Structure formats: structure tokens, C-alpha cells
Amino acid sequence: MGAFLSDLPRYPFLQYALITGVLASIACGIIGSYVVTKRISYIAGSIAHTVLGGLGAARYFQTVYHWEWFHPLYGAIFAALISAVIIGLVSMRAKQREDTVIGSLWAVGMATGILFIYKTPGYNEDLMSYLFGSILMVSPQDLWMIAGLDILVVITVVLFYNQFLALCFDEEYARLRGVHVEFYYLALLCLTALTVVLLVTVVGIVMVIALITLPAAVAGELTKRLQHMMALSTVLTVLFTTAGLAVSYGPDLPAGATTIIIAGTTYLLVVSGLRVFRLLR
Amino acid sequence: MMMKQHQLVTFQNVTFSYDGTPVLEDVSFTIPERTFISIVGPNAGGKTTLLKLMLGLLKPSGGTIEVFGQSPVKARPRIGYMPQHLQFDPQFPVSVLDVVLMGRLGNGVRIGPYRKTDRAISLEALRKLEMHDAKNRPFRALSGGQRQRVLIARALASEPELLLLDEPTASVDMAVETELFELLHNMSKTITVVVVSHDLGFVSQYVQSVVCVNRRVMVHPTTAVTGEVISALYGSDVCMVRHNHRE
Numbered sequence: 001m002g003a004f005l006s007d008l009p010r011y012p013f014l015q016y017a018l019i020t021g022v023l024a025s026i027a028c029g030i031i032g033s034y035v036v037t038k039r040i041s042y043i044a045g046s047i048a049h050t051v052l053g054g055l056g057a058a059r060y061f062q063t064v065y066h067w068e069w070f071h072p073l074y075g076a077i078f079a080a081l082i083s084a085v086i087i088g089l090v091s092m093r094a095k096q097r098e099d100t101v102i103g104s105l106w107a108v109g110m111a112t113g114i115l116f117i118y119k120t121p122g123y124n125e126d127l128m129s130y131l132f133g134s135i136l137m138v139s140p141q142d143l144w145m146i147a148g149l150d151i152l153v154v155i156t157v158v159l160f161y162n163q164f165l166a167l168c169f170d171e172e173y174a175r176l177r178g179v180h181v182e183f184y185y186l187a188l189l190c191l192t193a194l195t196v197v198l199l200v201t202v203v204g205i206v207m208v209i210a211l212i213t214l215p216a217a218v219a220g221e222l223t224k225r226l227q228h229m230m231a232l233s234t235v236l237t238v239l240f241t242t243a244g245l246a247v248s249y250g251p252d253l254p255a256g257a258t259t260i261i262i263a264g265t266t267y268l269l270v271v272s273g274l275r276v277f278r279l280l281r
Numbered sequence: 282m283m284m285k286q287h288q289l290v291t292f293q294n295v296t297f298s299y300d301g302t303p304v305l306e307d308v309s310f311t312i313p314e315r316t317f318i319s320i321v322g323p324n325a326g327g328k329t330t331l332l333k334l335m336l337g338l339l340k341p342s343g344g345t346i347e348v349f350g351q352s353p354v355k356a357r358p359r360i361g362y363m364p365q366h367l368q369f370d371p372q373f374p375v376s377v378l379d380v381v382l383m384g385r386l387g388n389g390v391r392i393g394p395y396r397k398t399d400r401a402i403s404l405e406a407l408r409k410l411e412m413h414d415a416k417n418r419p420f421r422a423l424s425g426g427q428r429q430r431v432l433i434a435r436a437l438a439s440e441p442e443l444l445l446l447d448e449p450t451a452s453v454d455m456a457v458e459t460e461l462f463e464l465l466h467n468m469s470k471t472i473t474v475v476v477v478s479h480d481l482g483f484v485s486q487y488v489q490s491v492v493c494v495n496r497r498v499m500v501h502p503t504t505a506v507t508g509e510v511i512s513a514l515y516g517s518d519v520c521m522v523r524h525n526h527r528e
Contacts, residue, residue: 168373176360220374228374
């Protein structure tokens with residue numbers, strides 16, 4: 001903790017990491033609240049894992065065909081959006097087989113990524129860091145992209161908050177009131193996909209599902225309206241990512257994993273604490 | 282000369298089946314405007330199916346349905362609907378007023394927050410159902426009966442010309458039920474009210490006709506019948522309907 005605070009003013013990479021955590025928390029708190037209330041955390045998990053396919057493919061084309069512009073993060077965004085649309089269409093058209101498709105996409109996305117990374121010549125170990133997070137390796141360019149995605153998520157949700165709320169609370173009624181449920185559901189999955197890409201940088205593909213759900217779940221226990229849940233969830237995510245960074249820095253622990261442990265412990269304490277509190281009352 | 286009463290809902294030879302099992306067979310009836318109508322029938326007899334067909338949530342396998350002279354899907358903006366069951370996350374963080382405001386969607390609101398008039402109309406709907414004091418309470422903390430009243434308020438908030446309520450009295454006590462039916466009875470002077478109910482005798486005091494559903498549909502007017510005769514008559518009527526459907 002002390003080491004983190006004394007090094008923070010000196011090293012830009014630490015400052016970038018801190019800003020990344022804060023920026024990602026905004027999208028994470030908002031979209032995480034939808035993911036938890038609409039119960040689509042497994043969809044978020046599946047989208048996260050297909051991201052590896054996009055990262056691997058982008059790096060392959062960069063190295064083998066010299067597509068210099070094709071940054072792995074673009075590949076990640078592309079793969080996440082494609083899988084969001086596929087899952088969305090399947091779940092709307094063939095409800096009963098939804099989980100099969102989510103699971104398959106999860107594994108096939110990873111497999112694609114592993115194959116591309118394996119066949120890409122040169123050193124590609126850094127891609128594997130996307131599995132467990134690489135918040136300390138964020139560049140200023142990455143920061144701009146994260147800020148851009150953040151703005152997109154916030155503006156969309158501010159404009160269509162009522163429609164998304166109706167969709168998550170009571171889809172059938174929303175449809176009857178003339179809300180284009182299919183469109184908003186696909187839009188929500190695409191926003192989830194973009195948020196997942198942000199979080200891959202912070203905690204890595206494997207642990208995205210925890211960071212998108214845990215703060216929202218804690219906030220959901222403590223708030224009575226969705227907009228308050230989003231605000232509290234955002235604050236909690238900022239606390240978790242910052243604490244994860246600060247705690248892991250001194251003893252040289254992986255920041256992503258530390259963040260998740262802090263979030264998970266908090267969730268456990270809040271949920272069990274509230275149960276005990278209600279029993280005693 | 283009597284003013285001509287328009288038919289709001291028209292079913293013509295409508296058939297519907299779920300995965301090959303027939304639910305409704307050759308159903309033809311009409312609902313005139315500004316009436317209070319009750320749909321009754323045994324469980325799984327097709328009451329909710331009838332409502333969902335009127336809303337265009339289900340498509341008939343045969344026959345035609347018109348609401349306001351249009352297809353049910355096109356008529357949706359003019360219909361207020363209260364579902365019997367809400368497939369809602371029991372922990373969903375949403376306030377009573379938030380829920381009622383959803384009734385205002387599709388009334389010109391497209392982007393950004395709800396307007397002042399939307400809030401005023403929603404609060405008025407809550408007041409009518411005596412849930413105004415609970416406007417800021419979390420929806421998840423309400424009892425079953427209170428939730429149903431909030432959902433009726435949500436249906437009213439869309440300022441419907443046709444109000445469809447699926448078992449609105451399923452979990453309220455007698456006093457509340459009486460109040461509710463008096464309210465609906467008053468409303469039926471200006472709009473058409475259709476209530477699905479399993480409670481025969483009681484409803485009949487207020488409703489003008491009863492639509493009996495059990496795979497087939499029969500409509501019984503109640504205007505000529507008053508007082509205690511109702512319960513006796515209805516008892517025999519129901520028996521007759523069931524008998525007819527056994528075939």
C-alpha cells in the first residue's frame with residue numbers, strides 16, 4: 001500500500017493503471033447492473049472468452065500479413081460484438097437451445113484464439129496476459145480508446161434508460177408498449193460486449209464475469225432503484241480496482257486476481273452481513 | 282334513436298393450439314365499446330390465451346381477430362394490460378413509481394427521462410388505486426395484492442381505451458376486491474374493461490356480460506338478471522357450458 005502511494009507520482013504506468021480502473025468502472029457499474037438484473041452473466045462470460053479469438057486473429061494478421069493498423073484490441077472489440085449478435089439472435093429465435101450456443105461460443109472463441117496465437121511467429125506471450133489482466137501495461141492510446149467506449153456506453157444508457165429498464169424488468173410488457181425489444185436486447189448485448197473488452201484489460205478474460213457481476217450484486221442488495229444500483233456499483237468497482245492495484249503492488253501480486261478476491265470477499269461479507277442483520281432485527 | 286355501439290374486439294372463427302393441443306376451437310364473439318366484461322372459465326380453459334390473442338402476443342392458428350378494426354399488434358398502443366404473473370426478478374431494484382411509469386412508454390416518449398405529464402398521469406393512476414403513498418417504496422417489498430394494484434395502475438397510466446386485466450383479484454381480500462370492481466365499473470362508462478376472473482357470482486354484480494371459455498366460447502348478457510338470482514343462474518349456466526364442451 002505504502003509502496004503504491006509513494007510510487008504513484010513517479011511512474012506513469014501506475015497512473016495509467018489507476019485511470020484505467022476508474023474509467024472501466026463507469027461502464028462496468030452501469031452495464032453490470034443490467035447484466036445482473038437481466039440475468040445474462042453467462043452471456044457476458046461467453047463474450048469475454050471469444051475475445052481471445054479476436055486478440056489472436058488480430059495479432060496473427062498484424063505479424064504475418066503486416067496489417068499494422070489491426071491492433072489486438074480492435075480484434076477484441078470485433079469478436080465481442082460478433083458473438084454478442086450471434087447469442088442475441090439465437091436467444092431470441094430459439095430460446096430452448098440458448099445455453100448450448102453460449103457454451104459452444106465460449107469454447108470455440110478460446111480455441112480460435114489459441115490456434116492463432118500458436119501459429120503466429122515470434123513472441124506472443126503478452127497475449128496470454130489478456131487471460132489474467134494486464135492493467136500495468138496500459139498505454140496512453142489504450143486509455144483514449146477506453147475513454148471513448150466509456151462515453152459511448154454512458155450516452156446510450158442515458159438516452160434509452162427507460163427502455164432498457166422496461167426490457168430488464170418485464171420484457172413482455174415493454175413489447176406491448178411499443179418498445180422494440182429485439183433491438184434493445186441486441187443493443188444491451190453489444191454494450192455488454194464493449195464493457196467486457198474494457199474489463200479484459202483490467203482483470204483479464206477469465207475474471208471479467210466476476211468484476212461485471214460482483215459490484216452490481218453488492219449494490220443490488222443495498223439499493224432500491226436501478227439508477228442507484230448503477231451509481232453504487234460504479235463506486236464499488238472504482239474501490240475494488242484501486243484497492244486491487246494498491247494491495248497487489250507492494251508484494252508483487254497479480255493485480256487482476258487481487259481485485260477479484262477483494263470484490264468476492266466484499267460480496268460475501270455484505271450478503272451474509274445483511275442476512276444476519278435481518279435475522280437479528 | 283339508440284346510438285350505435287361499436288364493436289371494439291371481434292373474434293371470427295378463431296382457433297388456437299399449443300404444440301398441437303387445441304386450446305380454443307372455432308371461437309366467434311364481439312366485445313362492444315364502453316362495457317365491463319368478465320371472461321370466466323375453468324383453469325387451462327383458455328382465458329389467458331384469449332387475452333394474449335387480443336394483444337397479438339399469440340397468433341391464432343385459424344380465423345381472424347380485430348381490435349379497434351385493426352390487427353391486435355397495431356391496436357396495442359390503445360390497450361392497457363395487467364398480466365396475471367410477472368416474470369420478474371424478485372430482487373429487481375425498482376420503485377413503485379418506476380413500474381407505473383413504464384405504462385407511459387410508447388406515448389411519444391422516446392429518448393431521455395420521462396416528462397412532467399408522464400409523472401403526473403402515473404401518480405394519478407396510483408392515487409386511483411390507493412397506492413399513492415407507496416410511490417417510493419421498492420416494488421419487491423410489496424405484498425402480492427399491492428403488486429397487482431401497482432400493475433393495474435401501470436395499465437391505467439397508458440391511458441387505454443381498452444383495459445385487459447388478467448385475474449386482478451387473485452390475491453386481494455374481499456374489501457379491496459369490491460373497491461376495485463367499483464372503480465372498474467366506473468371506468469367502463471368511458472372505456473372498455475375486460476377482466477379475467479375465476480370468481481363468478483361476485484363479478485356478475487358489476488359486469489354487463491360474461492364470456493365463458495372452455496375451448497369454446499359463449500357470451501351471456503347479465504343486464505336482465507339482478508339480485509340473488511344471479512348466483513343460482515350462474516351455477517346452472519356454468520354447468521351447461523361445461524356440459525356442452527364435453528361432446
